[in-house]
Amino acid sequence: MSRTPHEAEGARPQTLAEKVWNAHVVRTGGQQPDLLYIDLHLLHEVTSPQAFDGLRQAGRKVRRTDLTIATEDHNTPTDNLFTIADPTSRKQIETLRANCEEFGVRIHSLGDANQGVVHVVGPQLGLTQPGMTVVCGDSHTSTHGAFGSIAFGIGTSEVEHVLATQTLPQAKPKYMAVTVNGSLPEGVSAKDLILKIISITGTGGGKGHIVEYRGQAIEELSMEGRMTICNMSIEWGAKAGMIAADEKTFAYVKGRPHAPKGEDWDAAVEYWKTLKTDEGAVFDKEIVIDAASLSPFVTWGTNPGQGVELSGRVPDPAAFEDPIERTTAASALEYMGLEAGTPMREIGVDVVFLGSCTNGRIEDLRTAAEVIKGRKVADGVNMMVVPGSAKVREQAMEEGLDKVFIEAGADWRFAGCSMCLGMNPDQLTPGQRAASTSNRNFEGRQGKGGRTHLVSPAVAAATAVTGRLAGPADL
Amino acid sequence: MDKFTTHTGRVAPLRRSNVDTDQIIPAVYLKRVTKTGFEDALFAEWREDEKFLLNQDEYKAATILVAGTEFGTGSSREHAVWALKDYGFKAVIAPRYGDIFRGNSLKNGLLTVELPEAAVEELWRLAETTPEAEVTVDLVACEVRAGDRTWAFEFDEFLRWRMMEGLDDVALTLRDEDKIAAFESNRDAWRPRTLPAEV
Numbered sequence: 001m002s003r004t005p006h007e008a009e010g011a012r013p014q015t016l017a018e019k020v021w022n023a024h025v026v027r028t029g030g031q032q033p034d035l036l037y038i039d040l041h042l043l044h045e046v047t048s049p050q051a052f053d054g055l056r057q058a059g060r061k062v063r064r065t066d067l068t069i070a071t072e073d074h075n076t077p078t079d080n081l082f083t084i085a086d087p088t089s090r091k092q093i094e095t096l097r098a099n100c101e102e103f104g105v106r107i108h109s110l111g112d113a114n115q116g117v118v119h120v121v122g123p124q125l126g127l128t129q130p131g132m133t134v135v136c137g138d139s140h141t142s143t144h145g146a147f148g149s150i151a152f153g154i155g156t157s158e159v160e161h162v163l164a165t166q167t168l169p170q171a172k173p174k175y176m177a178v179t180v181n182g183s184l185p186e187g188v189s190a191k192d193l194i195l196k197i198i199s200i201t202g203t204g205g206g207k208g209h210i211v212e213y214r215g216q217a218i219e220e221l222s223m224e225g226r227m228t229i230c231n232m233s234i235e236w237g238a239k240a241g242m243i244a245a246d247e248k249t250f251a252y253v254k255g256r257p258h259a260p261k262g263e264d265w266d267a268a269v270e271y272w273k274t275l276k277t278d279e280g281a282v283f284d285k286e287i288v289i290d291a292a293s294l295s296p297f298v299t300w301g302t303n304p305g306q307g308v309e310l311s312g313r314v315p316d317p318a319a320f321e322d323p324i325e326r327t328t329a330a331s332a333l334e335y336m337g338l339e340a341g342t343p344m345r346e347i348g349v350d351v352v353f354l355g356s357c358t359n360g361r362i363e364d365l366r367t368a369a370e371v372i373k374g375r376k377v378a379d380g381v382n383m384m385v386v387p388g389s390a391k392v393r394e395q396a397m398e399e400g401l402d403k404v405f406i407e408a409g410a411d412w413r414f415a416g417c418s419m420c421l422g423m424n425p426d427q428l429t430p431g432q433r434a435a436s437t438s439n440r441n442f443e444g445r446q447g448k449g450g451r452t453h454l455v456s457p458a459v460a461a462a463t464a465v466t467g468r469l470a471g472p473a474d475l
Numbered sequence: 476m477d478k479f480t481t482h483t484g485r486v487a488p489l490r491r492s493n494v495d496t497d498q499i500i501p502a503v504y505l506k507r508v509t510k511t512g513f514e515d516a517l518f519a520e521w522r523e524d525e526k527f528l529l530n531q532d533e534y535k536a537a538t539i540l541v542a543g544t545e546f547g548t549g550s551s552r553e554h555a556v557w558a559l560k561d562y563g564f565k566a567v568i569a570p571r572y573g574d575i576f577r578g579n580s581l582k583n584g585l586l587t588v589e590l591p592e593a594a595v596e597e598l599w600r601l602a603e604t605t606p607e608a609e610v611t612v613d614l615v616a617c618e619v620r621a622g623d624r625t626w627a628f629e630f631d632e633f634l635r636w637r638m639m640e641g642l643d644d645v646a647l648t649l650r651d652e653d654k655i656a657a658f659e660s661n662r663d664a665w666r667p668r669t670l671p672a673e674v
Contacts, residue, residue, distance in 0.1 A: 026658045027651050031633045035648060037658050039666060047551065049508035058645070063655075066670040075506065088506035095508045106669050114674055125674070127667050139551040139575060155553035155579035156510075157644065165648045167655055171631070203493055204545045204571055237548060239574060257673035264665035271663070303493050303548075324492050324543060324592075331491075421550075423502040440549060442497040444520050 013278035015175045016244050017210040020150045020275065024133045026167055033171040039132040039149075041162045042118045043070035043105065045096040046423070047137025051160035052099040062103045063166045069127065070100050070107040073117045074423050078386050078413035081111045089424065103163075116389020116415040119143040119357040123227065124391050126256025130245035130272040135162055140357045140439065142233040146226035147253070148245035148275050150210065153234060173239045174284040176209040177277075180217035182291040187473060189367070190225035191359060191437070191456035193217065194232045195297040197289065199307040206238030209285065212277060213243050217291035223252040224363035231358045232439050235304040244276045296471045298344055299441045299454040301332035306441075308344060310459060310471055316340035335443050336451050337431070344469050347453070351434040352383040352464040353446070354457060355413075356420040359437035360388030364457040365396045369404040371461035371472045376409050378467030383410035383460075384426065386418040410464065422447045435463040477584035478641035481613040482565045484538030486602035487528055492543030496576060499547065499555040513554055514561035529562075533606035541598045542569045547576025547587075556583045566612040568619065570595055581634055582644065588612060590619060594626045614639060 014022075027035040041064075048070070055061070062068060075089040084090040093110075100107040108114040114121055119140055122128040134144040134151035137159040144151035154168065162168055178197060198205075213229055221229070226243045233241030250269055253259045260268040296310040306329065308315065317329035317340065333340065338347070354360075354368050365387060377383045385405045387393035393415050396402055402412045419426040420438035428434055428450025437460050441452040453469060462470040504516035521527045528534055540559065546569040547555060556579045559567065566586040580587040590598075601608050601621055611620045614635060619626045637647070648655075 027654050031636075032647075033633065035651060035654070037655070037662075040669075046505050047553065050510045050553075053508075053510070054645075060645070066668040069669040074502075086506070092506050092508055106672050127669060129667055132666075137551055137553075139549065153551040153575055155551055155556075155575055155582065157553060157579065157582035161645050161648065164645045165652075165655060166659075167648060169644060169648065203548050207571065207574060234549075234575075237545070237573065258667045258669070260665040260667075267663070268665050303495070328492055421497075421502045423505065440495075440497065442495045442549060444501055445497050448501070448520060 013281040015277045015281045015283060016148060016212050016275055017150060017175050017242055020131055020133070020148070023131065033169045035167050036133055036170050037167055038135050038162050039067060040122065040127055040134045041068045042122055042134070042136035042141070043068065043159070044073050044118050044138065045092045046074045047156050048099065048159055049092065049095045050156050051163055052103065054160040055103070055163055060164045062105060062163045065104045067166060068105050068163070070096060070105050071115055071118050071121050072096060072110055074417045074421065076110055076416040077424055078416050078418045078426055081414055085425065113390050113394065116391065117357045117360060117417055119231065120361060120388035120392060123147070124256070124389060126253055126259040129253055129259070129268070130249060131275050135168065139234045140231050142238070142241050143227050143231040143357055145230040145233065145240050145242040146223060147249055148242060148272065150240050150242065152240045173210045174208050176206065176211045176285040176287070177283040178211055178213045178287045178289065180213065180215040180289045180291050182216055183220055184217050184291045184294060187458065187471065188294050188296060189456045189458060190221050190228040192294060192297040193291070194229045195299065195304065195307045195454060196294055198232065198236045198305045199297070201236045201287070202305045203235065203303050204237040206233065206236040209238050210240045210242060211238045213241060218243055219246065222363055223248060224361045227361065228358055232304065235439060245272045296456060296459050298459060298469055300336065300338060300344065301329060302335055302441055302443050304439065304441060304454060306332055307454070310344055310469060312344055314338045314340055314342045314344065345474070346468060348433070348468045349381060349435045349453070349463055350432045351428060352381060352460050353386070353419045353434055353436040353438060354383070354460050355386030355388065355418055356438040357388065358439040359457050360386060360392065362392050362395050364437065365392070365401050368457040368461035369401045371458055371475070372408045372410070372465060373404050375465045375475065377464045381464055381467050383464040384413060384419060385410050386413045387415045389415045419446050421445060422450070435460050435469060476582065476641045476643060479584050479586050479638045480615050481611060482538065482586070483609050483611040484565060485534070485536055485607065486539045486541050486598055486610050487534045487537035488599040488602040489528060489540055489542040490599055493545045493548060494542055495549035496547055496552050496555040496573070497549055500552065500558045505552055505554050510557055511561060513558035517558040517562045538563055538565045539610055539612060540564050540567045541595055541602065542567065543595065544570040544592065546572050548573035551575045553579045553583070556580045556585050560585050568595065568598060568612070581638055584638070584641065586612060586614060586638065588619060588628050590626050590628055597624065
């Protein structure tokens, strides 16, 4: 059986990631990188058209349409379901639909109950399960690692490669552990934790590594929280992020449309339970964090590693020892229009964005709704709520969350990537400042000249109420 | 894919680190369904500033981009590589890259070389003081040469071969089609399938 080639007695203890990697090796050895089998390939409109073109030119088919699924998310409107105003956006979506039709790929289009951000849709359908390899032409594919899978973003050439062969050549990674001991204090979320981790490691700290997050605080997170953590692994340069599957994972998967059923379920769970890092397994690198010391965390700069406690201040670039960090910080403050020493809580915002593959799941909407319930969005602030998928939107409406947001004065939208990357019309205007639950505060990411502070859903909601960066405790 | 063996050209000294792929090509330019035509989108926002490097006459003919560390982090968009190529860059030199960007570059014949920060600093100074200076990026010898200076770089032997031969990954993999089929015949039956669709 291919899945446990190293199970022989006396075999060296292995990490979770090594086990999953080894179970997917189609070819190894020699000068070439390992050839990995891919269990699930997710597609969307932006990074796939040139890949389908490549197949057509070479006269190739999609090898496994039954391991491939597409949805529309990056370019879709969130103010209505059917009119894509920009002709180039419309063309891209029409191209995806035509390609899926031609090659026999399942697609969830605008208006379909399972349309939405690709990384929300996979888990929601039960297609993301433990011990898999999952890829997508999107760097936030790392999200699916929350189920104990190896999941990573790929480029369009690789999308074509997976469509044609259902495999990917991959150089062997290194393995890292991030152990978070203790419990997160009340009011501190998965988003705060991952922003803190990135501030420690910097944007390149995880390069070349598959990271396993573990420890009490990780075990105590919900699946949604674990997805938030793994989602942002790419923001510190990691190849992928993973969390070992446990009873919470099994409970999340069970009963979903594509979850194994009956005897298959039992066989799957039996296997999934073996997917843990062995006692004595050695990581190439290890980081240990004390959860009890954490508090709400936000960014001040133009990369996700430039963050500070909400209770802190905008740092002084002169205080950075490394000359490159110093110049980067100085140019970030200039772009962000911030003065060193300003308390983070005094920074006023124009826009609050709640959504994305990082924080657009039902639990995120619940958390924000709980904070904002019975309160009002501050004058002059535009709060946009964009559920991660049509299904999340539907569930939120069943729970009455839409009414909570609408009564507070927020804008309740349809599902999509929206302002996370500003590819559709949901964009900041030059100089506008946003508190955003998304994953990237890069220059211009949410709209040309826009300024982004990455925050948790609870901080986003509290910020909407006060008009300045704030946590629920400030209300 | 175009073969890459060696290239000699002028350097554009981009004194910035953490140049993410959103800076290389903003999302609004990702809507094309072709692999070409992205030259205007390269560094689109920075190019609006007339003082930006690529708007200076002395760097307009540059074919080698030398940048600070963590070049190409962030989004997986291969459009970043297409934009660099369409603009006319043949090679990039930086201390370190985002993994996905690096992989994408080598699949499109854009050579991305890693040199230490001190070497990058020397190349920046050279291009700033002598913009017409020619620099050679030699994949055969795994060297970057400028005047009497030579820096060796490391490069994965397989990737180097593939780049020098201009080989297509799909064709290489399909040589092992029998191994893929054998693997598939051993997969657990309970592994999820997208078809038939369950919702």
